[in-house]
Amino acid sequence: MLNLRNIGRVFKGCVPLIRPIHISPCVQDDEPLSENVKELLTSDSEYNKLVDHFCHIKTAHRCLVIQPYVKWGPSKLSISPEEQLSEAVALIQTLPSWSVEETLRVPLDSLDRKSLFKSGSMEKIRNMVLKRNDISAIFINSGTLKKATVEILQENFQRPVLDKYKIVMQILKEHATSKHAKLQVALAELYYIQRKSEKELYFKTYSSEALRLMFQSREKKIKEEIKQLRNQRNLLRKRRQKMxxxxxxxxxxxxxxxxxxxxxxxxxxxxxxxxxxxxxxxxxxxxxxxxxxxxxxxxxxxxxxxxxxxxxxxxxxxxxxxxxxxxxxxxxxxxxxxxxxxxxxxxxxxxxxxxxxxxxxxxxxxxxxxxxxxxxxxxxxxxxxxxxxxxxxxxxxxxxxxxxxxxxxxVTGRKKITIRIPTGGEEIRWLYKNATVLNEIPDQEDLQFIFAKVIITQSSLQKFKSYFI
Missing domain, CATH: 3.40.50.300 (P-loop containing nucleotide triphosphate hydrolases)
Structure with missing residues (x-):
């Protein structure tokens, strides 16, 4: 317990028990989308053609959600297929105007089969889908399906087939509002298009070198913007630390x-x-x-x-x-x-x-x-x-x-200590500003002093000592 002499002037008026926090209850670390970022994300018409072809889902869908799962072996997950299916349904329901019309859990021996499903399961799903006019797309709850797999499934089901990557990308685009979020989504979208375009000859007018340069330039611009925003985030973190x-x-x-x-x-x-x-x-x-x-x-x-x-x-x-x-x-x-x-x-x-x-x-x-x-x-x-x-x-x-x-x-090195200080002095005002004052108890042996119980960091305690001792 520290004993201090009264060297400060008397502090008059009421002092709140806890110093107020000078931020709004909810603070977001980012700004709305700026014009230069809008231009970066929308100005390249040639790239946007690729986005439309590979990523853009042009309409809300009424989905059949299929959860494939491995029944046994090293590829079997400890999360149950029921919970995986529940997550898949939640993904679809997160998208505005989308709906889940039907769900299926399909056991597999392996996820590596080119067609994904065995012939019996494929036929069963096909017959069910073709009889249902209310199903407009099939969502396979698997990370990223191979192009050949998607083609086989779409040929069998006569419906668009979507994997988790494409659905999550759609959700991220719906929910990304800040600069940082939109840029991160654009970067993920770029990687997806880059991988898909390498395997597809749809855009025959582009040489592989032209595509490479297009992707390289866009990736560089997005990463430069992200770097600037991360620097801003670091400044915000440092500001919070200073507080x-x-x-x-x-x-x-x-x-x-x-x-x-x-x-x-x-x-x-x-x-x-x-x-x-x-x-x-x-x-x-x-x-x-x-x-x-x-x-x-x-x-x-x-x-x-x-x-x-x-x-x-x-x-x-x-x-x-x-x-x-x-x-x-x-x-x-x-x-x-x-x-x-x-x-x-x-x-x-x-x-x-x-x-x-x-x-x-x-x-x-x-x-x-x-x-x-x-x-x-x-x-x-x-x-x-x-x-x-x-x-x-x-x-x-x-x-x-x-x-x-x-x-x-x-973890922050704060300490709960009791300090004996003059009643109504500069010391208590300083403590309310730079520490958390838990209570003040008069010193019954000398009413010119009080015992202040505080939570204080080591650095603030050192400053207190240098100012008042």
Whole structure:
């Protein structure tokens, strides 16, 4: 406990218990699309022909959703085909005006068959599709189908056949609103077109060299714009660091309840969870406080989903970079899911992979695992380190807030200390401005002094000592 002499003038007036946070409740780290970016993305008419041919889905579809799955062997996934199918349906329902008319789960021996399905399954699906006028397209919930496979399936079903890459690309284009998100989607689209055009002779007027130069020029321009925006993001992060607010990122598999957790931790009533995949591609920051009153910022991120092709993962790096550089990461896990273990591993593996290509260090050591939806829990055994909560029912949230506070204090080097200072002096005003004042208790032996209990960083404590001791 520090004892200080009264060397400051008397501070008159009422002082709030907790210093206010000077940001809006929800902050997005990006600007609307600028004219130069609009021109970059729309001006190249020759490239846009390629986009129309390979990527553009010209109409909303009424879909048959097919979930192929391997029954046994090393290619079998631990996530159930039922949950995979549920994700596939959610993808389609995320697109405006699209609908799911029918679903099928089709067991396979291997995903490597050129036609994907065996003759018996192919015939069964074909007969069903050709009898249904309400089905306008087939969505095969598989990462990226080979061109030959798509051609065989379309010939059999007489309908457009879409894979996960194409559907996710469509969703990303619908939801990308900021410069960064639109540029990342454009880059993923470029890689897709580049790979497809190498195998197709549709555009016979283009030489391979002309295509290569077109792609190379566009990729360079997009990456230059992305680099500038990342520099801006770094400045925003540094600004937040200068504000000295701890950053808590919230990550998790899609529909695990990330936004619901943020809503209950911040009390932000306007925050409405959406039952959509990739509802936002942009970073949003939300103000909250911990039990002591310490102000923190919660960073919301895009939900993880299985079997996303590598090029598309780049579209999500913008939000995940903020997670990697946060002080603490809450990993929200839906423990009511039958595929809980698979989803947990998928999120942690992705974080670890992204760590290797970013500035983030020791990412997994900053993770607090939180098992959400415990009110829906059937009998299961979980790791003792997993904190069980329910954002909907309010279960376990006080314990979560306390764990977050303890973790934040530890990783940011903040300390809870009690300082003896003059009553109404300059010292208490400085502390309210530069630390979190928990309470003030009069010194009963000398009422000219108070005991101020505060949370303070090491650097602020050193400044305090230099100013007042």
């Amino acid at each position: 000295d607010y701890p950053i808590i990122a919230v990550v998790g598999y899609t529909n695990s309840g990330k936004t619901s957790i943020i809503k209950v931790l911040t009390g932000e009533k306007s925050l409405q969870p959406k039952n959509q995949l990739f509802a936002t591609l942009d970073v949003t920051v939300h103000e909250g406080d911990l039990p002591s009153g310490l102000n923190v910022l919660y960073v919301d991120t895009v939900g993880f989903i299985s079997d996303i092709p590598a090029n598309l993962v780049e579209c999500f790096v913008a939000t995940l970079e903020d997670a990697l550089l946060a002080d603490v990461i809450i990993h929200v896990e839906d423990i009511s899911s039958e595929s809980y273990d698979y989803k947990r591993k998928h999120v942690l593996d992705t974080l670890e992979r992204l760590e290797k290509q970013s500035e983030g260090k020791d990412i997994l050591s900053k993770v607090i695992p939180v098992g959400n939806k415990c009110d829906l829990l059937k009998e299961k055994h979980f790791d003792q380190d997993l904190l069980l909560v329910s954002a909907q029912k309010g279960i376990g949230l006080d314990e979560l807030k306390q764990q977050l506070e303890d973790f934040v204090l530890f």
